[in-house]
Amino acid sequence: MKLSFEGVFFTYSTGVRALDGIDLSIGSGEFVAIVGENGAGKTTLVKLLNGLLRPDGGKVVVGNWDTAEYSTAQLAGRVGFLFQNPDEQLFERAVQREVAFGPRNLGFSERKIASKSMSALKTVGLADHAEDNPYDLAPFERKLLALAATLAMDTPVLVLDEPSIGQDAAGRRRIGRILRELHTMGSTILLISHDLDFCAEYAERAVVMANGHILADGLVEKIFAQNDLLQRAAVFPPQLVRLAQALKMPTAPLKVDQFVNAYSQWHRRKKRA
Amino acid sequence: MHGTLFVSGNSGLHRLHPLTKLALTFLFLVFAATLPNLLWLLAAFVILLVPMSAWGGLLRPFLRSCLVVITPFVISLSIIQGFFTPGETPLFHLAGFVLTGEGLLAGLTVASRILMALGGALLLMLSTRPDMLMLALTRSGLPGSLAYVVLTSIQIFPRFQERAQVILEAQQARGLEIKVNIFKRLRLLVPLMGPLVLSSIVDVEERAMALEARAFSRPGRKTSLLALADSPGQHLARWGLLLLMLALIGWSIWRAISS
Known part of the structure; x- marks a missing residue:
């Protein structure tokens, strides 16, 4: 699904201008890494995609929807979001119910809910824990559970905020493999990460942000090879x-x-x- | 400081030792309980509390907070006392009930006692950093763990609010519609409160370990990064305030016995 930001501005109530005139368009099925130092505006940018934040100026379009006309809950059917901290969303008594929460909100049929949540759990490797309490899982497993909960919503667009953080080699590889698979199946993926090794391995295109602007945009091979650019953006090559x-x-x-x-x-x- | 009433400043009131301000707060509490009538109470408020708040550069937040808290008391007490206290001077008839002058006066007197006590507490809270107050109290013998409990409960609300906001966003991103009718609202409680409570419980354990890692329960005297300025004059003033409180209490007991 196509995404576009047209002349987007955003200022927080504290007066911090987080986005200063962003023009960006992302084609259907692209796998884009968004990199930049803390406070560059990465998270603000992606929060506009599902209406968690609304632009002060400009337009954000998801597919054929202008986000200004849709609620976050509606946009959630198009843009799946994996937050950094899984503990901010887990509440159910059982892993499987947790994964079913999103699909149920989206109004899927009971059969579809069951099949989507089970396959999402299998994908992240938590199928054996379906009946466990989410809080009995280890922190890295809770992150995988949050990922499964997002995957089960079966959205054409997927936004991931630091998915590889806190994961060991196996978890990292697993998450990478999942993203690669989704990419080949045509999902549009936006990956925010400070882990450029992870971005380099899986993403195709990189958008470098600094101070609410886009510093550079292009193929990862081209962008990540520019030492001075990465230095200016304060990210580690x-x-x-x-x-x-x-x-x-x-x-x-x-x-x-x-x-x-x-x-x-x-x-x-x-x-x- | 975020989430408390404290307004930063460098006035004389701000610089007073927290215990001196606490003593003043208690004095005003004693005033609230012992001053004989409405006139005395209002006079004390206008002559003492209002200038003190102005001294601290806190006149506006002080008066605003007073007004916000006291208005509902004034209204409800005037109505209840006004209509249900028997008296000689009827002011107003409503559906068989009579509002009496004596009742109205009694209602306003109770409200002004509340205003007095509230004003004293507000002066303290507006001009004193809670951690400074707690430090002063622990220095004078309050157990450190008790001070910690008080401080964290003051500071937990803004943290709670922030976390609640993040949870709200996370669940909306999972398709939870929050603009629904009042009956469906109840069903929102679980996905919104669940993570809040659960993650707070997880927090408690981590917090306890972090505290112990920083020698929280180590016996003996602790030093603090914060410096408390005190003076012999203030020390004397606190004793003076204590004596004044005792005198006021004695006076009011004597009045009660002799009448």
Whole structure:
């Protein structure tokens, strides 16, 4: 589903101007990483997508809906949202009921609710915990549960705020794999993260924000290789990029296998020369 | 400080030692209980409390808070006392009930006693940081854990409000419609209150551990980052205020016996 921000401004009641004229359009099925330092406006930007915040000026469009005309609950059917802290939403006595909450709000049929929640639980690897109390799960499992609760809503757009935080290698890989799968199935994905290694591995496009502006927008390979740009945005470059730069390689591939190929080619050429 | 009545400032009132202000608050409480009639009470309010709030640069918030709290008391007490106290001077008839002058006066007197006590408490709260007050109290012997309980209960409300807002957003993002009719509202309670209560319980444990990690229950005297300024004059004044309170209480007991 297409998303667009047209000349969007937003100022908090404290007087902080969080978004200062944002123009951004995201095509259906894109996987976009939004990066930038704390307070750059990333979370504010995505909260406009489901009407948790309303722009002071400009227009935010989700699919063919102008968000100004829809409530958050309505927009929730189009934009799924994974918040940073799962404890701010879990309340049910059983994991399965927790996952069913969103789909039920959206008015799915009982059969669809059951099938969507069960498959979401399987996807995140919590199917065995369906009857457990959410608060008996470990913190990283609660985050996966919150992800399942979002997935079960079956939205065409998915917004994730720091999904990889607090996850071990297995959890990180699992979340990455889930996102990749959703991406191939055509979901539009927005990923907010300080973890550029994670972004580099899974996202296609990167939007760099600073002070309520968009500093740069383009393919992750292009954006993440620009050290000075990342420095200006106060984000830490991915490890492979730093390694490539330390080796003075001409390119900076973002995935391990690509890096290995590029490195051996470059190394061979250098030896010959 | 967020979520309390405290208004920051650097006036003489702000700089008074918290215990001095607490003594004043108690004095005004004694005033509220012992001054004989409406005239005395109002005079004390206008001559003492109002100038003190002005001294602290707090006149506007002081009067506004007084007005907000006292108005419902004035109305309800005037009606109840006015209609149900027998008296010689009927002012007003309504459906067989008579509003008497004596009743109205009695109602207003009770309201002015409340105003007096309230004003004293407001002066303290508007001009004193709660942590400073607690520090002063622990220095003079209040158990530290009790001070902590008082302080956290003051500070928990804004935290609660913030968290409630975040939860509201999270559940709306999961499709919860909150603009529904009054009967459906009840059903919103569980998804909104659930996380609030549960996460607060989780919080308690973490908070307890964090406190212990910072030697909360270590025996012995603790030092504080906050500095309390006191002076021999204020120390003397507090004893003076205490004596004045005792004298007022004695006077009012003597009046009660002799009448």
